[in-house]
Amino acid sequence: MPPSPRVGRRSLIRGLVAAGAATLLGPTPAAAQQRPILTRPIPSSGEALPVVGLGSWITFNVGNDKAARDSCAEVMRHFFNGGGRLIDSSPMYASSQEVIGYGLDKLGKPAALFSADKVWLPYGSRGRYQIEQSRRHWNVPRFDLMQVHNLLAWEDHLPTLFAMKSAGQLRYVGITTSEGRRHHEIEQIMRSQPIDFVQVTYNVLDRQVEERILPLARDRGIGVIVNRPFREGALIKKALRHPLPNWAADIDCANWAQIILKFIVSHPAVTCAIPATTSVAHVRENMGAAYGRLPDEAMRRRMIVHVEAL
Amino acid sequence: MSEWWTYSLSDFLLFSPRTYYRLFELYNADIWPIQILTVMLGGAILALIRWNGVWQGRAVAAILAMCWIWIAWAFHAERYATINWAATYIAMLFVAEGLALLVVGAIRSPLRLRPGGSVVNRGGLCLFVFALLLQPAIGPLVGRTWMQAEIFGVAPDPTAVATLGVALMADRVVRNIMVVPLVWCVVSGATLWTMEAPDAFVMPVAALLGIGLLIWKAWTLRRSRRAAGIAPV
Numbered sequence: 001m002p003p004s005p006r007v008g009r010r011s012l013i014r015g016l017v018a019a020g021a022a023t024l025l026g027p028t029p030a031a032a033q034q035r036p037i038l039t040r041p042i043p044s045s046g047e048a049l050p051v052v053g054l055g056s057w058i059t060f061n062v063g064n065d066k067a068a069r070d071s072c073a074e075v076m077r078h079f080f081n082g083g084g085r086l087i088d089s090s091p092m093y094a095s096s097q098e099v100i101g102y103g104l105d106k107l108g109k110p111a112a113l114f115s116a117d118k119v120w121l122p123y124g125s126r127g128r129y130q131i132e133q134s135r136r137h138w139n140v141p142r143f144d145l146m147q148v149h150n151l152l153a154w155e156d157h158l159p160t161l162f163a164m165k166s167a168g169q170l171r172y173v174g175i176t177t178s179e180g181r182r183h184h185e186i187e188q189i190m191r192s193q194p195i196d197f198v199q200v201t202y203n204v205l206d207r208q209v210e211e212r213i214l215p216l217a218r219d220r221g222i223g224v225i226v227n228r229p230f231r232e233g234a235l236i237k238k239a240l241r242h243p244l245p246n247w248a249a250d251i252d253c254a255n256w257a258q259i260i261l262k263f264i265v266s267h268p269a270v271t272c273a274i275p276a277t278t279s280v281a282h283v284r285e286n287m288g289a290a291y292g293r294l295p296d297e298a299m300r301r302r303m304i305v306h307v308e309a310l
Numbered sequence: 311m312s313e314w315w316t317y318s319l320s321d322f323l324l325f326s327p328r329t330y331y332r333l334f335e336l337y338n339a340d341i342w343p344i345q346i347l348t349v350m351l352g353g354a355i356l357a358l359i360r361w362n363g364v365w366q367g368r369a370v371a372a373i374l375a376m377c378w379i380w381i382a383w384a385f386h387a388e389r390y391a392t393i394n395w396a397a398t399y400i401a402m403l404f405v406a407e408g409l410a411l412l413v414v415g416a417i418r419s420p421l422r423l424r425p426g427g428s429v430v431n432r433g434g435l436c437l438f439v440f441a442l443l444l445q446p447a448i449g450p451l452v453g454r455t456w457m458q459a460e461i462f463g464v465a466p467d468p469t470a471v472a473t474l475g476v477a478l479m480a481d482r483v484v485r486n487i488m489v490v491p492l493v494w495c496v497v498s499g500a501t502l503w504t505m506e507a508p509d510a511f512v513m514p515v516a517a518l519l520g521i522g523l524l525i526w527k528a529w530t531l532r533r534s535r536r537a538a539g540i541a542p543v
């Protein structure tokens with residue numbers, strides 16, 4: 001539509017900037033359709049996965065509180081509306097699995113869902129039972145991805161998971177750790193086991209995985225899911241005390257959340273980051289990181305320098 | 311757990327402060343008006359302590375036992391366990407405390423409680439009165455709503471502090487009924503501290519007071535037994 005002759009050039013530019021920012025802030029379903037969401041292929045299958053997923057540690061553990069469950073379902077609605085697919089949980093996260101199941105039911109079982117859960121038991125014999133319990137909480141026919149949580153009894157669980165994958169009861173198998181723990185063992189498993197995914201902590205300040213794990217994941221064709229993208233909120237809280245850098249617009253970032261997430265997902269070995277949130281406004285911001293330009297290598301270095309100096 | 315030194319308390323906190331206090335809000339609404347009954351029972355304990363009759367100790371121990379078992383079931387198992395899987399084990403501890411109060415304090419060798427006479431007895435009475443009348447007001451005073459108030463007999467914190475108070479007023483050292491309340495003081499204090507609650511210090515301070523007074527009591531009892539020529543137990 002041509003601009004009305006009464007609209008001045010300055011206000012037109014302001015309007016365009018605002019419209020752009022609004023789109024970045026949170027893509028509406030329409031916006032999501034207009035601009036393609038950034039995806040990465042899962043190395044072992046080629047299936048495309050949006051680069052931003054959704055975590056559920058603490059944020060979705062709201063017990064039987066109906067109002068809180070409804071607000072988690074709203075977060076999930078905006079996540080799917082923004083083009084999201086992967087939701088991550090674990091039996092360790094108390095009621096989070098049930099709350100996800102509640103949200104999925106409420107939203108009419110979104111077809112886009114990529115369900116990622118974990119097995120978390122110190123011994124293998126009850127692994128299948130726990131996975132079945134988790135499946136019932138989610139109320140899904142099967143999980144897309146099942147990970148061994150924090151490598152707990154991985155020698156026992158991985159054979160079960162591979163058997164379930166062969167039987168078509170799972171689609172992908174993975175392992176997880178966080179905050180730099182047991183990286184040596186993670187590497188050994190990545191070298192010796194046919195896993196599809198590894199989940200690790202990575203963000204602009206915690207870059208230990210860049211040295212060995214991310215290159216190894218590329219070499220071995222293993223997908224990488226990134227947890228703690230905001231250092232459990234501490235990183236974004238710190239960043240929010242500072243003005244948005246002027247280069248943010250060069251990588252289509254309208255807020256700090258998008259800067260932090262785009263740093264993560266611009267690493268070529270990363271498949272997706274899984275920020276957790278209780279807030280609709282925040283999930284919209286986070287999903288905005290799955291659109292537009294990503295930083296190149298030079299910009300990534302600039303981002304590190306900038307954030308380290310905050 | 312390997313690399314255990316890399317974990318901090320916050321790695322074990324499964325819920326947000328908002329969810330934790332909402333739990334109390336919904337619980338208080340669900341069980342209303344049981345809180346009135348338990349506060350009256352708390353008042354009855356105060357009256358019983360002054361009364362000094364034969365059934366005094368038995369009745370007080372039985373009331374406290376009932377509260378602990380109620381909290382084990384209605385709070386920990388039914389509600390807290392929905393956001394914290396460890397609450398199932400905590401519920402078992404609370405049942406154990408209820409049974410210990412019944413067996414040790416009401417059946418086997420009934421407690422005899424004295425509200426005055428010594429610093430320890432008076433300290434015990436102060437802890438009890440604090441738990442019954444002041445502790446429920448702390449939450450609202452630090453900015454939480456009245457609906458989230460933690461009340462004696464239905465909420466674990468004031469019930470644990472009140473039990474410590476009662477144990478200290480007993481005419482003998484009753485360590486076995488103080489163990490679970492002290493453990494709970496530590497667990498609750500650690501939970502609130504991790505949630506950065508401004509009142510996180512209350513339970514640890516109550517525990518320290520309880521332990522300090524218990525040691526004092528054991529020492530004075532031993533000294534008076536020695537003076538009376540009775541072998542220490």
Ligand SMILES: NC(=O)c1ccc[n+]([C@@H]2O[C@H](COP(=O)([O-])OP(=O)(O)OC[C@H]3O[C@@H](n4cnc5c(N)ncnc54)[C@H](OP(=O)(O)O)[C@@H]3O)[C@@H](O)[C@H]2O)c1
Pocket residue numbers: 054055056057058059088089149150176177178199226227228229230231232233234236237257274275276277278279281282283285286
């Ligand atoms: N070993 C493992 O397997 C492992 C370990 C850790 C994590 N994980 C997974 O990874 C997920 C993510 O990690 P995490 O939850 O620990 O931490 P995180 O995603 O780094 O941080 C979550 C915090 O960030 C805040 N936040 C999110 N989006 C925001 C935004 N746009 N603006 C401002 N604040 C924002 C949230 O607060 P609000 O609610 O206010 O938005 C929340 O407190 C977990 O949920 C879990 O699924 C797995």
